[in-house]
Amino acid sequence: MTIKINPNQIHMKKAFKLFLIVVLLLFNYSFQAQEQDPVVKNIIEEATNNSQLEILAHELLDVIGPRLVGTPQMQQANDWAVAKYTKWGIPAKNEKWGEWKAWERGITHIDMLEPRVQTLDGMQLAWNPSTGPKGVTAEVVTIPTVKDSIAFQNWMKSVKGKFVMTSIYQATGRPDYNWEEFATEESFEKMKRERDTLEKEWRANMERTGYGRREINQALEEAGAAGIITSYWSKAFGSNKIFSSRTKKIPTVDIELEDYTMLYRLVEYGNKPVVKIVAESKDLGVSPSLNTIAEIKGTEKPDEYVVLSAHFDSWDGGTGATDNGTGTLVMMEAMRILKKVYPNPKRTILVGHWGSEEQGLNGSRAFVEDHPEIVNNTQAMFNQDNGTGRVVNISGAGFLHSYEYLSRWLEAVPKDITKHIETHFPGSPSGGGSDNASFLAAGAPAFNLSSLSWSYWNYTWHTNRDTYDKIVFDDVRSNAILTAILVYMACEDPNRTSTEKIVLPIDSRTGEQRTWPEPRSPERRGGLD
Structure with missing residues (x-):
């Protein structure tokens, strides 16, 4: 029997074999790079073997409780966070941006x-x-x-x-x-x-x-x-x-x-x-409205910033565990870990725990309005808000070249975390919803780490059931690792992130060109006028 050999088939098989080799080499390189980077390795080990999430959650949610703007509990939470950061060797302060009707539930x-x-x-x-x-x-x-x-x-x-x-x-x-x-x-x-x-x-x-x-x-x-x-x-x-x-x-x-x-x-x-x-x-008159700010100063580019973001306030039907206790825990734990394993970042790492997000992003809008020198020099901002679940979605937020740097930074994150994450590039800018929108409106590359629902919208969002027992700590721990690594990679990146925006599409409802969201001023006298 005569066997005929098609030269094109041989060529295709060789090409496919070469393709597989390249893919395996790239995968192996990525895996080795992740394993060999001592900072990434130490972030994972610290988060896994020395997690402080449970004790932080207990102190914030069980002891202090809900953090309605204008209440003594909100002030207690601000002071508690400053004390925690100070204990970890991270300079922190409460920054007043307004006033609110002071009230305490009985x-x-x-x-x-x-x-x-x-x-x-x-x-x-x-x-x-x-x-x-x-x-x-x-x-x-x-x-x-x-x-x-x-x-x-x-x-x-x-x-x-x-x-x-x-x-x-x-x-x-x-x-x-x-x-x-x-x-x-x-x-x-x-x-x-x-x-x-x-x-x-x-x-x-x-x-x-x-x-x-x-x-x-x-x-x-x-x-x-x-x-x-x-x-x-x-x-x-x-x-x-x-x-x-x-x-x-x-x-x-x-x-x-x-x-x-x-x-x-x-x-x-x-x-x-x-x-x-x-x-x-109790009607307590007037209370200061605060943001809690902490930072690890950069060594090479101290005037460029990588910002961690989560709103600190909550409604008070429950204890504000998933909105936004978990986001707060992620950012505090990420800062603690980074201070321990990456104490001398190239860029300044800043965390903002914003007040009165629930009444209209007021704390973050005030910060953006009051600190253009930081916002205009932001390398990246990472915000986490919506619930206890693992992060499953990251959008490029409408920045044309976001794929280039976000994808590269994500390569350093363990695959058991990124395998759950869908990315959307270049995405579109958020006009509201959470505090990343305040930075986006000012043109800063701000990204929301959007998490799995866990029945958030119907069950815990702004409800009497938003309590400690709803927290899924495995997911929160993964989010802290993700955040810490993204911050580390953004700090180490030799290049400034591009803030070139996409051309937004036509609005199908109006037939007009969509425009980039514009900054809005905060309410600085809540419930007083």
């Missing part, structure tokens, strides 16, 4: 007294006035279905001395994923139709009252209501979002869904529930 106790006795799960909203220890006792009513704003004004005459429920009645307290797992398809679809109908009718009725959701509580207060009862369900079991009160003299409390819907049914069936609310708090 005891909240909510009891149903009629038609039976039951303690209800809930809490007063932030910056709400105190009821005093005696509390307020009153009958509970709901907003009725009205024909128009005139009918609503007539009904308002009856609210004096009563608690008014202002949130929608939820058709179910089970999240959709729970229905999807257990319900029949027909039952699930029926529930969604009923829910959609309730929401549509509730919105239409609110419009007929003549008030928006933000204004109706103040109107009820002016009409003489004894207090406001709300329930901002987060669409997860037992999870409610906790924000600020809009009443100035009467209590506003948020009650968890299970108890809120029970109260609602009691009202609708004519059982006339009576509730006692004790919601103590």
